[in-house]
Amino acid sequence: MTNLPISADLIAEMNAAQTEALEEDYAALGRKLARGGIDIDAIKTRVAGFSVAVPSWGAGRGGTRFAKFPIPGEPTNIHEKLEDCAVIQQLSRVTPRVSPHFPWDNVSDYAGLREEAAHLGLGFDAVNSNTFQDQPGQTHTYANGSLAAQDEATRLQAVEHNIECIEIGRQLGSTDLTVWVGDGTNFPGQQDLGRSLDRYLEAAALVYAALPDDWRMLLEHKMFEPAFYSTVISDWGSSILAAQELGPKAKCLVDLGHHAPNVNIEQIVARLHRFGKLGGFHFNDSKYGDDDLDSGSINPHQLFLVFNELVEAELDPRDGFNPSYMIDQSHNVTDPIESMLSSAEAITQCFAKAQLVDREALHAAQEANDTMIAFQTLRRAYNVDVGPIIAKARAEAGGAIDALETYRLSQFRRRKAQERKPVGLGAGIV
Numbered sequence: 001m002t003n004l005p006i007s008a009d010l011i012a013e014m015n016a017a018q019t020e021a022l023e024e025d026y027a028a029l030g031r032k033l034a035r036g037g038i039d040i041d042a043i044k045t046r047v048a049g050f051s052v053a054v055p056s057w058g059a060g061r062g063g064t065r066f067a068k069f070p071i072p073g074e075p076t077n078i079h080e081k082l083e084d085c086a087v088i089q090q091l092s093r094v095t096p097r098v099s100p101h102f103p104w105d106n107v108s109d110y111a112g113l114r115e116e117a118a119h120l121g122l123g124f125d126a127v128n129s130n131t132f133q134d135q136p137g138q139t140h141t142y143a144n145g146s147l148a149a150q151d152e153a154t155r156l157q158a159v160e161h162n163i164e165c166i167e168i169g170r171q172l173g174s175t176d177l178t179v180w181v182g183d184g185t186n187f188p189g190q191q192d193l194g195r196s197l198d199r200y201l202e203a204a205a206l207v208y209a210a211l212p213d214d215w216r217m218l219l220e221h222k223m224f225e226p227a228f229y230s231t232v233i234s235d236w237g238s239s240i241l242a243a244q245e246l247g248p249k250a251k252c253l254v255d256l257g258h259h260a261p262n263v264n265i266e267q268i269v270a271r272l273h274r275f276g277k278l279g280g281f282h283f284n285d286s287k288y289g290d291d292d293l294d295s296g297s298i299n300p301h302q303l304f305l306v307f308n309e310l311v312e313a314e315l316d317p318r319d320g321f322n323p324s325y326m327i328d329q330s331h332n333v334t335d336p337i338e339s340m341l342s343s344a345e346a347i348t349q350c351f352a353k354a355q356l357v358d359r360e361a362l363h364a365a366q367e368a369n370d371t372m373i374a375f376q377t378l379r380r381a382y383n384v385d386v387g388p389i390i391a392k393a394r395a396e397a398g399g400a401i402d403a404l405e406t407y408r409l410s411q412f413r414r415r416k417a418q419e420r421k422p423v424g425l426g427a428g429i430v
């Protein structure tokens with residue numbers, strides 16, 4: 001039995017008014033794609049099988065280190081966050097899983113939380129540990145690092161926390177632990193660059209040893225912030241070396257905002273796959289650094305090129321192909337539900353466009369060193385407006401043809417503003 005937050009009647013009523021136009025657009029696009037030998041229904045089936053997880057922390061308004069501007073009705077605990085994530089899933093039908101973060105989402109009964117999520121039509125994705133912040137009453141501070149800290153007791157505390165996250169994740173039905181540590185330095189000389197990595201590897205191996213057989217440990221690299229001179233797992237190179245040293249269940253997670261500006265992320269994706277270490281993604285967009293902007297809002301072409309590599313990887317799976325897809329954004333100036341609806345759409349669009357690439361033509365052009373045709377083969381797919389395919393897949397799955405408009409008409413946030421306690425002011429999250 002599910003208990004969904006948006007009225008099914010509202011969705012049906014809105015969809016009824018938009019179905020005719022959608023069918024017309026879908027038929028027109030279908031004819032266009034058929035001229036190129038593409039069956040639109042087959043693409044729609046692929047789209048219907050696609051999904052991306054949402055982060056529990058993304059349901060709240062984010063902020064910068066300067067300020068956070070909460071909105072009335074924003075969620076303040078995991079139960080309310082799940083409710084908001086259920087809205088996103090109900091309308092978009094592409095975000096059926098939530099990725100929780102601990103201790104932010106701590107509760108006393110995880111079996112109960114799993115059931116609560118199931119009633120909302122949700123499951124759980126990767127569990128995330130947090131050793132980048134101190135918690136009230138914590139024995140050892142993370143001010144000087146966690147898994148890579150100089151102090152052994154601090155390292156063991158961070159290991160224990162990660163193992164506890166695995167235990168929570170087992171109860172929630174997760175099979176991935178995502179580990180991002182902010183460990184690093186702000187001054188040259190502050191720590192030994194080689195030995196800090198040794199300490200990280202030794203501590204991470206203790207976490208790895210506690211992984212159940214069917215679990216993966218996803219190592220998330222990040223170039224800088226909170227450490228501004230050096231970070232222990234700063235880039236995909238450090239990440240893959242660590243993953244190789246840890247073992248086959250350790251994979252690399254690519255957060256799109258965690259690289260130097262203009263780095264070729266799609267090439268990183270291809271490299272990680274080549275060595276069997278592509279574990280998953282945190283989707284977001286960036287103009288300057290780890291901006292955590294909405295996916296596809298700044299550089300949708302890059303997102304398309306990432307999915308293009310993923311299609312290639314799936315066609316040539318080598319040791320397997322099972323990357324986890326997740327959004328990781330900070331919604332500082334929008335309603336987080338609206339941002340995640342928009343981002344889920346942008347991500348699905350890039351997934352769909354990548355399916356449209358004429359692979360035979362692309363590979364033939366590559367073989368023949370025909371640069372322009374190879375490029376235009378990608379460009380042709382990128383230029384297609386796949387909106388009707390996604391909207392139809394969504395509607396057929398019970399979602400809203402126009403998810404954003406339906407959300408606004410539902411007045412969900414206004415209703416929650418009356419029920420939920422206000423969030424305090426203050427700085428944002430990482």
Ligand code: PSV
Nearest residue numbers: 128180220255282328429430
């Ligand atoms: C770090 O910036 C990060 O991308 C990691 O995924 C964290 O878990 C998340 O953001 C916390 O906001």
Ligand code: MN
Nearest residue numbers: 220255282328
């Ligand atoms: Mn991330």
